Amino acid sequence: MHSIPDEEKIVQYLHREDTHARMALGWIVDSYSKRLYATIRRWTKNHEYTNDILQEVFFKIWKNRLQFQGNSHLYSWIFRIAYNETLQYLKKENMHQSVELDPALVSFHHHAEHFGKLSSEEISELLQQALSTLPEKQRLIFEMKFFEDLKYDEIVAQIGGSVGGQKANYFHAVTKIETFLIKKLNQI
Amino acid sequence: MEKESKHIVESLEVLRSPVPDEQYFKDLKISVLERTLPNKKQDAIVPLYKRWYSWGAAAVILFVAGFFYQSQNNQLIPKNESSFSELSTKEILDYFDMNPEYLDEQLLATQLPETIHWMDSTLVHKSIETSAKLSEQNEPVNFNIPRVDEIERQEILEYLQEEGYPLDEELFID
Numbered sequence: 001m002h003s004i005p006d007e008e009k010i011v012q013y014l015h016r017e018d019t020h021a022r023m024a025l026g027w028i029v030d031s032y033s034k035r036l037y038a039t040i041r042r043w044t045k046n047h048e049y050t051n052d053i054l055q056e057v058f059f060k061i062w063k064n065r066l067q068f069q070g071n072s073h074l075y076s077w078i079f080r081i082a083y084n085e086t087l088q089y090l091k092k093e094n095m096h097q098s099v100e101l102d103p104a105l106v107s108f109h110h111h112a113e114h115f116g117k118l119s120s121e122e123i124s125e126l127l128q129q130a131l132s133t134l135p136e137k138q139r140l141i142f143e144m145k146f147f148e149d150l151k152y153d154e155i156v157a158q159i160g161g162s163v164g165g166q167k168a169n170y171f172h173a174v175t176k177i178e179t180f181l182i183k184k185l186n187q188i
Numbered sequence: 189m190e191k192e193s194k195h196i197v198e199s200l201e202v203l204r205s206p207v208p209d210e211q212y213f214k215d216l217k218i219s220v221l222e223r224t225l226p227n228k229k230q231d232a233i234v235p236l237y238k239r240w241y242s243w244g245a246a247a248v249i250l251f252v253a254g255f256f257y258q259s260q261n262n263q264l265i266p267k268n269e270s271s272f273s274e275l276s277t278k279e280i281l282d283y284f285d286m287n288p289e290y291l292d293e294q295l296l297a298t299q300l301p302e303t304i305h306w307m308d309s310t311l312v313h314k315s316i317e318t319s320a321k322l323s324e325q326n327e328p329v330n331f332n333i334p335r336v337d338e339i340e341r342q343e344i345l346e347y348l349q350e351e352g353y354p355l356d357e358e359l360f361i362d
Binding site: 058092109178 | 195196197199200201202203205206207208213216217219220221223224226235237
């Protein structure tokens with residue numbers, strides 16, 4: 001199996017003629033397709049939607065490859081594309097949703113204070129709502145830390161910044177989510 | 189309460205979403221790279237509700253339903269229905285000449301624009317004209333009945349009674 005080069009080389013190839021650019025796209029698919037699939041599926045809760053969106057995301061990467069100048073890390077750019085494509089797709093499908101949805105994203109631990117008060121589906125829905133209120137960078141860090149369980153240095157390697165900076169980013173994201181959830185829980 | 193509430197996120201456990209097998213991702217890569225080939229039609233992802241087979245199936249169902257409905261409607265039209273308007277006056281009269289027992293005054297009254305008044309020659313001629321209008325051929329009618337004014341009233345009444353025709357007041361109007 002061929003090893004995947006570093007991000008700098010991938011971006012270089014992406015800006016070359018079609019043959020090399022296509023190789024770069026292949027590397028991107030190899031590197032990120034599983035993560036993107038899991039992320040998009042968390043948002044859509046459905047395989048068919050996820051498949052459609054994922055294909056469209058990679059096609060958008062291909063179409064806009066020359067516009068990516070490396071001002072941000074590659075995964076940050078890809079994540080933004082994935083997020084926007086998902087929003088657009090879900091809007092179009094909204095009136096025609098008749099497909100089977102995945103079960104809940106999260107549930108309370110057994111020892112948690114709110115265990116038993118809300119079902120997994122309910123708390124998952126509230127968490128999704130809370131996430132949708134976050135700015136893109138905070139949402140990205142939360143997804144990577146909370147759902148993907150990445151270490152801070154791994155996160156920094158993929159989206160840049162510093163370990164301290166990303167810790168602060170994650171702390172702010174969590175605080176906003178908690179504030180949102182407390183408000184919703186008190187209304188129940 | 190506030191202190192505990194700050195750890196809501198920490199009290200959550202992530203439930204893993206299902207992920208397809210390796211083959212899916214291999215096929216995905218092939219599909220993605222194929223789409224980047226030159227002169228390859230760049231199809232947009234079509235949302236479910238825009239896919240042709242959904243609407244095609246609906247159209248076929250509607251067409252078949254409409255077809256059966258139409259053929260049902262056609263069958264409802266009685267083919268054996270006939271009316272005097274399809275026959276010429278001569279044909280009608282010849283028929284009753286041969287089959288006087290079938291002469292149904294009520295049927296005639298409903299089928300012909302005017303009831304034939306045998307007592308009044310003027311009305312008889314008028315009804316002939318009216319009946320003739322019903323026939324496209326508009327054939328001249330050879331009316332073989334005697335003129336009414338040549339027959340005495342009493343003879344007419346006796347005839348009608350013998351034949352069993354109901355006598356109504358109109359028959360007595362001059």
